[in-house]
Amino acid sequence: MIIAVDGPAASGKGTIARALAKRYGLPHLDTGLLYRAVAATVLREELDPAREADAVAACGFPDALLDDPWLRTDGVGQAASIVSAHPLVRAALLQRQRRFAAQPGGAILDGRDIGTVIAPQADVKLFVKATPRIRAQRRHAELQRRGFDVTFDRVLADIRARDERDAKRASAPMKPADDATLLDTSFLSIEAAVQRAIALVEERTAAKADRP
Ligand SMILES: Nc1ncnc2c1ncn2[C@@H]1O[C@H](COP(=O)(O)OP(=O)(O)O)[C@@H](O)[C@H]1O
Numbered sequence: 667m668i669i670a671v672d673g674p675a676a677s678g679k680g681t682i683a684r685a686l687a688k689r690y691g692l693p694h695l696d697t698g699l700l701y702r703a704v705a706a707t708v709l710r711e712e713l714d715p716a717r718e719a720d721a722v723a724a725c726g727f728p729d730a731l732l733d734d735p736w737l738r739t740d741g742v743g744q745a746a747s748i749v750s751a752h753p754l755v756r757a758a759l760l761q762r763q764r765r766f767a768a769q770p771g772g773a774i775l776d777g778r779d780i781g782t783v784i785a786p787q788a789d790v791k792l793f794v795k796a797t798p799r800i801r802a803q804r805r806h807a808e809l810q811r812r813g814f815d816v817t818f819d820r821v822l823a824d825i826r827a828r829d830e831r832d833a834k835r836a837s838a839p840m841k842p843a844d845d846a847t848l849l850d851t852s853f854l855s856i857e858a859a860v861q862r863a864i865a866l867v868e869e870r871t872a873a874k875a876d877r878p
């Protein structure tokens with residue numbers, strides 16, 4: 667079974683994807699981390715995220731970088747949404763994600779274009795959303811917990827800027843696939859959001875099994 671979980675920043679897609687991976691025993695890939703690793707490499711080398719050639723040169727980052735806590739910061743997230751708009755960066759990361767999705771036994775991936783581009787054949791597609799303010803509150807609290815000093819207003823502004831850039835880019839824009847199910851987590855606890863996601867997976871797979 668392949669499960670695609672897409673949605674905007676801090677909507678809860680990673681939390682849901684990890685919980686579903688555990689529940690169904692599936693390997694999970696956080697595809698946002700790949701773009702964050704490209705962005706972090708560009709920033710560390712003092713190159714320009716807006717220059718496609720600089721960003722493409724950073725696509726050969728070492729896997730160990732994916733564990734660096736710096737990748738989770740706001741600044742790297744902003745730069746990630748700039749590098750991710752370059753078609754050649756998306757092309758450079760495409761096969762890795764498609765291979766992950768196609769492994770025997772299935773997989774779960776979360777990101778922005780999983781249901782539309784990476785795994786349009788996915789058995790279940792969820793598009794997780796929440797209001798910008800609630801997402802900013804969650805991300806602000808998370809960054810504070812991790813020891814990063816940033817204001818709520820900064821986090822909210824960054825989330826709005828990223829939403830706009832991610833939804834408006836020409837190459838694989840963030841949008842729900844036509845056959846995705848929307849899951850609004852604005853007023854759901856983590857536990858309730860996960861239960862709802864599990865129920866949706868069960869519904870979708872039962873509906874598929876019923877089809878002749
Ligand atoms: N339904 C929820 N209610 C409250 N907090 C949540 C909920 N879902 C996720 N969170 C918290 O919000 C933050 C962002 O969640 P995350 O799953 O990383 O989002 P995303 O992967 O969409 O960026 C995390 O600190 C997470 O624990």
Ligand SMILES: Nc1ccn([C@@H]2O[C@H](COP(=O)(O)OP(=O)(O)O)[C@@H](O)[C@H]2O)c(=O)n1
Pocket residue numbers: 673674675676677680697698699701702743746747748750751776777778779780828832
């Ligand atoms: N499949 C994906 C995943 C992330 N991204 C980009 O990478 C950035 C960081 O993604 P992320 O999933 O780590 O961000 P959060 O939702 O965790 O804040 C996003 O703002 C997108 O620009 C993308 O373009 N396509």
